[in-house]
Amino acid sequence: MLSHQIFGFKCKDILKFISYLLLPIILGVFALVITLQQQQLLKQQHEEDREISALQREQDKFFNDQKYQNELLDTYINDMITLLKESNGSLTSNEITATIARIKTLDIFRQLDAQRNARIIRVLHDAKQLTETQEHSALDLSTAKLCDIDFRHMAINEKQLHELFLMGVFLSNASFINMDMKFVSFAKTAFDKADFSGISTDLSDTKTLYANFQKASCIAARFNRSMLSYSNFWRSNLKHASFHSADLTNAIFTDANLYGAQFQYARITDMQLQSTLSIQDAILPNGTRAEDRNLINNGHADCTISPVDNWALLTGNVITAMSSTNDTNCQFMLQTFAMGATVMQRVNLSFKWDPNTWPHSQAVLSANMGSNVFIQLRGINEIGHIHSQQKLNSTQRFISLVLNRDMHQLEVIIGFEALVKNSSKSNSWCDDIKLFIVYGTDLEFIQDTSTTTSMITAVLPAYKLFTVFNVFNDMIFNPDDATTVENIGRKLSAAINLGFQCLNDVSKPQCSLSSQRKWHTIFDYNITIISPIVLISSHTDNPRRYMVSYTVMDISKNALLPGTQVIMAIDKVPNDQKLILFGFTIVNNTFVQSPFNSSFTVFTTTSPKTDKLWIILIFLELMALFLFFIGLYFCLYCKFRKRENDKPIA
Structure with missing residues (x-):
């Protein structure tokens, strides 16, 4: 019988050595695993104890605060009862008592919550x-x-x-x-x-x-x-x-x-x-949209009167004539094409705007015009100097000018450019010149600047909607302009309200693909833009992509609508009608989007220490398993070699 050896050691000795070594290693690994698991459990228990302690402290603090507020309320009521007794039931019977009651009441309002403040108002009202x-x-x-x-x-x-x-x-x-x-x-x-x-x-x-x-x-x-x-x-x-x-x-x-x-x-x-100051863009009982009286006299061309009525002709000559494309539409037109023309009209602000009552107001000018015409809107101070100005051209629908208390007049200048060679005479016209004021106060200005970013997260995701649209480089678009934002809101409102009309009655002509007309829409749903319009592409892209976020409210039910209902409604509107009503092309033809339109992947993170611990445990267990298989291999190998050596020699 031959004794099989490996590196000079007998197989039997090697197996004994491995068996002696393997058992302590396995026991050590399992002991280490159990120890680490116990440490993890102790740590978890410690964290739970800390959370329970923190919760207990919060509860104690809450009950102490409630007790303190109740004591403040009781003290206030007792003080008011004393003052009422001393003043024969009237806190305003004399100036000193009224001042004390006012100071105490305003001070307690700042310290108590809404529920207790309501109790104070009720106590004062009952008294x-x-x-x-x-x-x-x-x-x-x-x-x-x-x-x-x-x-x-x-x-x-x-x-x-x-x-x-x-x-x-x-x-x-x-x-x-x-x-x-x-x-x-x-x-x-x-x-x-x-x-x-x-x-x-x-x-x-x-x-x-x-x-x-x-x-x-x-x-x-x-x-x-x-x-x-x-x-x-x-x-x-x-x-x-x-x-x-x-x-x-x-x-x-x-x-x-x-x-x-x-x-x-x-x-x-x-x-x-x-009798109101302004009803601009108000929705009337019959569903139509109201407009304020035009501050421009003779802003809509009338072919039956002189074109310069209420306008001062500065240069050239202007006439009124029927449009070359519509024989029922009268327009202001340039008569002397070689030299151009300029007309001007001024609007006195004295009886139209009170800067003390409406300090944050702006004038809005809109018009239809050809490419050879421009309109300037200027704010003129008391001595006739230009305070600020804006310019409107054929690529814009309107401009706005922030009013300043130094302004006494608004000046509107229409410029008809002289025609150069190869210029089209059909582009030297304008009409529908309208000027109105959007009145604003200090309070709403403070609200707008302080609440804009907070509104983004205040609305639940199910009710938060957004639209991504394209703005080409030849379009004048300022997302920070208040009038622009309001105009986007009106366009969204028109399209979405039409969507709900089509959802209820798909046979309406405006719900047909063949309809290219801008139809009258009844506004039963209110659109509220809840955050600034955001540029989501590079400012050098053409077109640039903007995103507007908003909510939709059912006015009759006084409730916000989830995105699924709004998307279902807007899908009933043909794409050509969406373009006519909204005025901008939509990215991917998806007019209304919601956070719930696309799938969300939830990522969970674990503690780095926990990750390292499990890596160590897995490594040790693999080492023990590896040693076990080595021992098994040597055992089988030696046993097999032993049988071969025991065979008789012929």
Whole structure:
């Protein structure tokens, strides 16, 4: 029998050595694995204990804060009771008591939450300290800032609230839903957007008789289905407010700003609307869009009168004549083609714009014209110098000029360029020259600059929509201009509202591919742009790609619509109609997009320490397995060689 050897060692000795070595290694590996797992469990338990401790501290802090606020509220109420006893039931009976009550109330408002602030208002109202009577005036709470107040909690049966006087107060996200209010006054009160999500002051389904909203700021406030008979909105800022199906019988809107307001199915007369400061782009009860009176006299060419009526002819000569393409459309045209012409008209701002009431306003000029015509809009100061100016040409639909308190006049100059060789005479015309003012206040300017970025994340993803569109280099487009943004919103509104009309009745002619006409659209859905228009391509690209984000609200239901419903509606509109209504080509022909249109990949991250630990464990286990297979191999190899050596020699 031959003894098989490897490197001078017998196989039997090698196997013994490996068997002696393998068992401690395996035991050591498993001991190490168990130790590491126990450490991991202990660490996890420690983290859980820390979280429980932190949660306990938060709960203790919350209960302590609640206790502290309750103590503040009780102290305030006791102080007011004492003052009422000392002043025979009227906090405004003398100046000192009124001042003390006002200081204490404004100070407590800053320290308490919305629920307790509502209780304070209810206590004061129940004590008749927020009511104007012949015996005493209401407690002055002007400049108080109240957020998330639900006035239903202070009404009788959460319905009736009468004779409430809150003047000059800032009310953010206040709710008056389904309430019956009479003889309430919110004069000079600002109804502010509170949560930047498009939800603003809500007076929906409210019966509010003889309410006073004089000089109130109700930007984007909702008065849907409310009874507002005999209410007073004198000089109020109601920009983008919604009065859908509201009863506005005998309501006063004298000098009120109703720019972009919604009056679908509302009960309001033409006389009421004509008394306003502005109704530009407001949606009237019959679904049509309103326009302010044109500040330009003879802005629409009339072939029956002299073309220079109300215009000063500076150079050349201008005539009125029928369009070469439409024999019913009269236009201003250049007569002396060799030298060109210039006409001018000035608009006095004295009786059209009050810089103290509307300090953040802008003039908007629009016109139709040929390529050989341009229009300049200038702001002129008191001594006749140009303060600022903008220029409109045939590639633009409108321009805007920010008004400054130094401006006393607006000057509109129409220039007809002299024709050079090979120039077309058919391009020397203009018509439909319109000038109006978009009025704005300090308050809405502050809101716009402080809430824009917050609104992006405030809207739930299911309701956040966006459209990506192309802008070519020959188009004048400024995404930071407020008028441009509003114009994009109007175009989106027209297309999306048409989509819902087609969804309900696909037989409408505007829902047909063969229809190339821009049809009248009823606006039952409101579009709110929730973030700045963003350039998502390089500024050197042609075309450049921009993205606009917005929400769609069903006005009748007063609720935001998810992206799936809007996409289903807009898909019913032919692409040619989308282009006519929106005016820009759409990237990939996908008009409305939502974060839920495409799939999302969720990535999870693990701790680097945890990754290293498992790598070590896997390596050790592989080493033990490797040694085990080596031992098994040697065992089988030696056994096989032993059988060969035991064979008899012939």
